Amino acid sequence: MIKSRSIPISNILRKFTQRYASSQALATDLKNIVGNDNVATTASVREQHSHDESYHAGHVPDVVVFAQSTDHVSKIVKYCASKRVPVIPFGTGTGLEGGVTAPKGGVCLDLSRMDKVLSVNAEDFDCTVQAGVTRNALNTYIRDTGLQFPIDPGANASLGGMCATSASGTMAVRYGTMRENVMNLEVVLADGSIIKTAGLKGRSRKTSSGYNLTNLFVGQEGTLGIITEATLKLHAIPEAVLAAVAPFKDLRAAVNATVAIMQSGLPVARIEFLDENMVDACNRFSKLNLDVAPTLFLEFHGSNSNIEAQGRIAEETCKSFECLKFTFATETDRRNELWKARHNVWYAAHALRPGSKGYSTDVCVPISALPDMIQFADNEVKRLQLLGLTIGHVGDGNFHVILIVDPNDFEEIKRVHDFATILAKEALRMNGTITGEHGIGVGKKQLLIDEFGLHGINTMKIIKKALDPLNILNPGKIIDIEKGF
Numbered sequence: 001m002i003k004s005r006s007i008p009i010s011n012i013l014r015k016f017t018q019r020y021a022s023s024q025a026l027a028t029d030l031k032n033i034v035g036n037d038n039v040a041t042t043a044s045v046r047e048q049h050s051h052d053e054s055y056h057a058g059h060v061p062d063v064v065v066f067a068q069s070t071d072h073v074s075k076i077v078k079y080c081a082s083k084r085v086p087v088i089p090f091g092t093g094t095g096l097e098g099g100v101t102a103p104k105g106g107v108c109l110d111l112s113r114m115d116k117v118l119s120v121n122a123e124d125f126d127c128t129v130q131a132g133v134t135r136n137a138l139n140t141y142i143r144d145t146g147l148q149f150p151i152d153p154g155a156n157a158s159l160g161g162m163c164a165t166s167a168s169g170t171m172a173v174r175y176g177t178m179r180e181n182v183m184n185l186e187v188v189l190a191d192g193s194i195i196k197t198a199g200l201k202g203r204s205r206k207t208s209s210g211y212n213l214t215n216l217f218v219g220q221e222g223t224l225g226i227i228t229e230a231t232l233k234l235h236a237i238p239e240a241v242l243a244a245v246a247p248f249k250d251l252r253a254a255v256n257a258t259v260a261i262m263q264s265g266l267p268v269a270r271i272e273f274l275d276e277n278m279v280d281a282c283n284r285f286s287k288l289n290l291d292v293a294p295t296l297f298l299e300f301h302g303s304n305s306n307i308e309a310q311g312r313i314a315e316e317t318c319k320s321f322e323c324l325k326f327t328f329a330t331e332t333d334r335r336n337e338l339w340k341a342r343h344n345v346w347y348a349a350h351a352l353r354p355g356s357k358g359y360s361t362d363v364c365v366p367i368s369a370l371p372d373m374i375q376f377a378d379n380e381v382k383r384l385q386l387l388g389l390t391i392g393h394v395g396d397g398n399f400h401v402i403l404i405v406d407p408n409d410f411e412e413i414k415r416v417h418d419f420a421t422i423l424a425k426e427a428l429r430m431n432g433t434i435t436g437e438h439g440i441g442v443g444k445k446q447l448l449i450d451e452f453g454l455h456g457i458n459t460m461k462i463i464k465k466a467l468d469p470l471n472i473l474n475p476g477k478i479i480d481i482e483k484g485f
């Protein structure tokens with residue numbers, strides 16, 4: 001008898017895909033489980049679910065299932081386990097690392113119909129939502145409570161997707177990332193069983209009870225379980241908000257000012273860096289009239305008296321780094337205009353070259369290393385002659401270089417890949433990480449090995465194999481379970 005270890009991977013994959021007779025048979029079975037209206041097989045729906053907003057190649061699932069409940073998810077996963085069919089969770093498809101693609105076909109499990117806010121405990125500053133609720137929908141729902149959920153990736157992502165990628169955004173510097181804001185998760189495991197990661201009813205502010213399952217499932221990108229519900233921390237909407245814009249003579253001055261502000265302990269709510277290419281793109285796309293120079297957007301949250309004091313300290317610090325101007329934006333409309341432009345940078349960058357594709361890097365380094373890191377990125381963009389625009393959540397040491405590339409120019413694409421690899425390796429050299437918030441998906445699997453080393457990756461493989469022994473949950477993402485080193 002041949003040992004399974006010696007069967008070539010291609011044969012295993014063929015066998016793997018032969019476990020279900022056809023996409024049609026699969027769809028028929030799934031319709032019996034969740035009803036006709038919740039199963040789609042049309043080419044257009046499958047195509048919509050084959051990719052996210054990144055440049056990564058799309059792969060079409062065999063079937064798209066729209067789950068309406070945790071019970072649906074559990075039954076679908078149990079069925080898929082029995083047939084060895086891949087299950088790829090889908091929130092809103094705004095990911096940037098190809099996480100929702102279906103390289104081995106299978107069932108795309110769309111959670112957007114699980115869109116109920118289940119409870120809001122205003123007095124405890126928490127809420128529980130189904131995975132498909134989007135961050136904007138939650139904030140609209142809780143507006144009258146005086147509370148907000150401030151984690152704000154530019155896109156209106158699903159909260160399940162945000163848990164799954166450990167998302168953050170412009171306000172993480174003040175309120176933390178998803179890792180700090182998820183209190184409990186309901187998760188469907190690879191055999192269809194359902195767990196709560198912080199106790200069956202837990203929503204306490206602190207716990208030292210058992211293993212930290214919550215943070216095992218935050219950032220797992222659908223490879224260990226399907227998140228069906230999340231209990232999240234809420235925060236008070238500040239009494240007063242003050243924003244400011246500060247252009248600088250050069251990139252280094254702007255980043256040095258950021259480091260000084262962070263090291264002074266000033267409780268900034270947002271501190272975002274835009275290089276001059278990015279400011280120029282925002283001016284064009286969002287019809288702004290900002291000085292084209294390396295710029296900081298800042299925001300302070302608090303009471304009327306303390307935000308003014310905070311603003312003044314930031315102004316003095318920026319002036320000590322020779323900022324060209326420091327302009328406060330007090331009116332709500334002006335602030336909204338600035339932050340809307342900030343959230344649209346991805347589209348502003350694409351608009352520079354119609355027909356182009358964008359690739360975003362996402363390194364994060366300790367704050368003291370940030371000036372050298374951003375300078376390094378700038379030098380490399382120039383050396384490799386790329387169209388790169390830098391934007392960053394610099395208060396956290398996290399920034400993105402958006403590279404705009406002609407999808408038909410393979411030589412340019414290679415330079416983009418070279419750049420992304422060089423940048424990630426430099427971030428590791430500076431004690432940082434290859435991804436602050438976008439995750440690994442299909443794009444950064446090799447670099448993850450550099451970040452964690454052999455024993456670290458093997459530990460991840462052990463966890464993956466224990467929780468998903470048939471490798472049906474989002475296979476091919478984060479780690480390649482079949483591949484050795």
Ligand SMILES: Cc1cc2c(cc1C)N(C[C@H](O)[C@H](O)[C@H](O)COP(=O)(O)OP(=O)(O)OC[C@H]1O[C@@H](n3cnc4c(N)ncnc43)[C@H](O)[C@@H]1O)c1[nH]c(=O)[nH]c(=O)c1N2
Pocket residue numbers: 052053088089090091092093094095096098099100111131152153154155157158159160161162163164165166167168169170221222223225226227228343344346347437438474477
């Ligand atoms: C214009 C723009 C701007 C930004 C961003 C995107 C875009 C297009 N993003 C990236 C993106 O919005 C972020 O990764 C979201 O968390 C993705 O949420 P979706 O609901 O779209 O997940 P999406 O559907 O894209 O899925 C992402 C991954 O999570 C998995 N998944 C989804 N739902 C799941 C569930 N319920 N259970 C288990 N796994 C699940 C998927 O399988 C996939 O691997 C971002 N991000 C960020 O952190 N900071 C930022 O500033 C921005 N800014």
Ligand SMILES: CC(C)CC(=O)C(=O)O
Pocket residue numbers: 096154169342343345346360391400402
């Ligand atoms: C495309 C990316 C640059 C999106 C993002 O993470 C951001 O705008 O901060």
Ligand SMILES: [Mn+2]
Pocket residue numbers: 169393400437
């Ligand atoms: Mn970002």
